[in-house]
Amino acid sequence: xxxxxxxxxxxxxxxxxxxxxxxxxxxxxxxxxxxxxxxxxxxxxxxxxxxxxxxxxxxxxxxxxxxxxxxxxxxxxxxxxxxxxxxxxxxxxxxxxxxxxxxxxxxxxxxxxxxxxxxxxxxxxxxxxxxxxxxxxxxxxxxxxxxxxxxxxxxxxxxxxxxxxxxxxxxxxxxxxxxxxxxxxxxxxxxxxxxxxxxxxxxxxxxxxxxxxxxxxxxxxxxxxxxxxxxxxxxxxxxxxxxxxxxxxxxxxxxxxxxxxxxxxxxxxxxxxxxx
Amino acid sequence: xxxxxxxxxxxxxxxxxxxxxxxxxxxxxxxxxxxxxxxxxxxxxxxxxxxxxxxxxxxxxxxxxxxxxxxxxxxxxxxxxxxxxxxxxxxxxxxxxxxxxxxxxxxxxxxxxxxxxxxxxxxxxxxxxxxxxxxxxxxxxxxxxxxxxxxxxxxxxxxxxxxxxxxxxxxxxxxxxxxxxxxxxxxxxxxxxxxxxxxxxxxxxxxxxxxxxxxxxxxxxxxxxxxxxxxxxxxxxxxxxxxxxxxxxxxxxxxxxxxx
Numbered sequence: 001x002x003x004x005x006x007x008x009x010x011x012x013x014x015x016x017x018x019x020x021x022x023x024x025x026x027x028x029x030x031x032x033x034x035x036x037x038x039x040x041x042x043x044x045x046x047x048x049x050x051x052x053x054x055x056x057x058x059x060x061x062x063x064x065x066x067x068x069x070x071x072x073x074x075x076x077x078x079x080x081x082x083x084x085x086x087x088x089x090x091x092x093x094x095x096x097x098x099x100x101x102x103x104x105x106x107x108x109x110x111x112x113x114x115x116x117x118x119x120x121x122x123x124x125x126x127x128x129x130x131x132x133x134x135x136x137x138x139x140x141x142x143x144x145x146x147x148x149x150x151x152x153x154x155x156x157x158x159x160x161x162x163x164x165x166x167x168x169x170x171x172x173x174x175x176x177x178x179x180x181x182x183x184x185x186x187x188x189x190x191x192x193x194x195x196x197x198x199x200x201x202x203x204x205x206x207x208x209x210x211x212x213x214x215x216x217x218x219x220x221x222x223x224x225x226x227x228x229x230x231x232x233x234x235x236x237x238x239x240x241x242x243x244x245x246x247x248x249x250x251x252x253x254x255x256x257x258x259x260x261x262x263x264x265x266x267x268x269x270x271x272x273x274x275x276x
Numbered sequence: 277x278x279x280x281x282x283x284x285x286x287x288x289x290x291x292x293x294x295x296x297x298x299x300x301x302x303x304x305x306x307x308x309x310x311x312x313x314x315x316x317x318x319x320x321x322x323x324x325x326x327x328x329x330x331x332x333x334x335x336x337x338x339x340x341x342x343x344x345x346x347x348x349x350x351x352x353x354x355x356x357x358x359x360x361x362x363x364x365x366x367x368x369x370x371x372x373x374x375x376x377x378x379x380x381x382x383x384x385x386x387x388x389x390x391x392x393x394x395x396x397x398x399x400x401x402x403x404x405x406x407x408x409x410x411x412x413x414x415x416x417x418x419x420x421x422x423x424x425x426x427x428x429x430x431x432x433x434x435x436x437x438x439x440x441x442x443x444x445x446x447x448x449x450x451x452x453x454x455x456x457x458x459x460x461x462x463x464x465x466x467x468x469x470x471x472x473x474x475x476x477x478x479x480x481x482x483x484x485x486x487x488x489x490x491x492x493x494x495x496x497x498x499x500x501x502x503x504x505x506x507x508x509x510x511x512x513x514x515x516x517x518x519x520x521x522x523x524x525x526x527x528x529x530x531x532x533x534x535x536x
Contacts, residue, residue: 075353087347
């Protein structure tokens with residue numbers, strides 16, 4: 001029987017004998033949203049690159065809906081939409097031409113290009129050259145490219161980089177839309193409030209190791225209103241923490257600190273909301 | 277997308293200027309077939325066109341790596357061979373459009389001034405240029421596959437161009453001086469096949485009736501190209517050359533994809 005969803009078993013990545021990602025297991029159900037969190041160089045992007053086949057795991061297996069990259073590469077990749085972190089668009093092409101190119105590669109009818117542009121708020125600027133776009137607009141176009149073919153797994157590397165607060169909220173809604181359509185999503189982010197709002201589960205990485213993972217409710221149960229921020233603060237305080245902790249059972253709730261700055265023994269709490 | 281590349285327009289301007297200069301050279305010649313000015317023009321085309329092809333096309337491949345677009349494309353259900361073939365034909369289209377424009381414009385200006393290329397000469401130069409483009413595109417794909425960035429491609433590209441175009445005659449003479457006399461002919465034949473610029477030049481000059489300038493060592497080539505199988509044989513050799521370079525490029529590219 002075909003196991004639906006993404007199944008990663010004991011995958012690891014070594015480059016020149018350096019352990020970039022330690023062996024890990026991960027299972028993503030259809031319609032599940034996972035956030036990969038952690039500092040710079042934690043191994044988040046490497047994991048995503050292994051999932052989409054840009055990097056090959058040094059050991060272990062990665063299967064998507066029963067398909068393996070090495071044995072059924074074309075079928076495997078047909079199920080994936082990927083948004084890279086670093087990307088430079090081709091000079092001279094408009095947003096519509098760029099998206100039409102990627103749509104054609106996926107065999108998506110041209111009519112859907114405008115719908116995708118509308119969904120990321122770029123329809124009005126569809127005939128503008130992409131190189132004239134701001135970072136945030138380019139990110140939205142890359143996002144549209146990743147979702148245009150309705151893949152079963154959407155892999156997003158730092159999708160909220162350069163987005164203004166309005167589009168961060170819109171991103172959360174778009175991810176919820178993908179989830180509602182039964183598509184799985186895995187994304188990396190430094191914006192923990194986005195991870196908190198958009199994902200079902202969060203995984204914290206440090207030095208290529210999963211150091212904490214659990215549902216958003218698990219994190220809230222353990223860290224109170226701080227949620228993922230609490231987990232990140234704890235990891236930052238103990239940067240060499242080696243053991244993997246899975247939060248399947250809620251830990252005793254920590255008292256919620258009230259305000260301000262860590263140097264003064266205080267923690268600031270940001271309240272989400274729009275000023276208008 | 278190659279038509280949106282600003283480099284293509286720089287090469288278009290350069291090549292057009294170049295063909296206008298050829299037109300001026302040709303305007304001093306009143307003879308048909310292989311002449312001194314035809315030979316000069318072939319040599320000039322051989323200096324510029326391979327370098328243009330190698331740089332424009334290998335940069336097009338390395339840019340894909342440097343700008344992250346290959347990383348994105350590699351997550352699409354796209355095979356390495358279809359990617360490289362797409363690049364090959366796309367670049368061929370751009371480069372052929374450049375040479376067509378260049379020769380076309382100099383042909384029109386020449387016709388208006390009443391001095392310049394005859395239609396037959398233009399057609400010959402165009403065919404010669406297309407052959408050079410198609411052969412060197414294979415080399416450019418290989419250089420692009422081997423290089424990680426544009427600087428590497430530039431170094432490799434200029435080195436290959438220098439070796440095949442500029443240094444070739446001198447190198448050949450030097451190497452042949454160490455070879456026993458009876459080996460000279462076979463070595464020359466193999467060497468001619470190994471250098472696409474030399475192969476195309478040889479075929480073009482022989483087709484124009486200038487085969488005698490190569491001397492007795494090339495007698496077999498002259499006879500062979502003049503025979504009914506000459507054209508078919510030449511096309512087959514070109515096809516093998518292009519296929520081999522593309523196959524090696526695909527192998528190198530695919531190895532990089534699997535070993536990342």
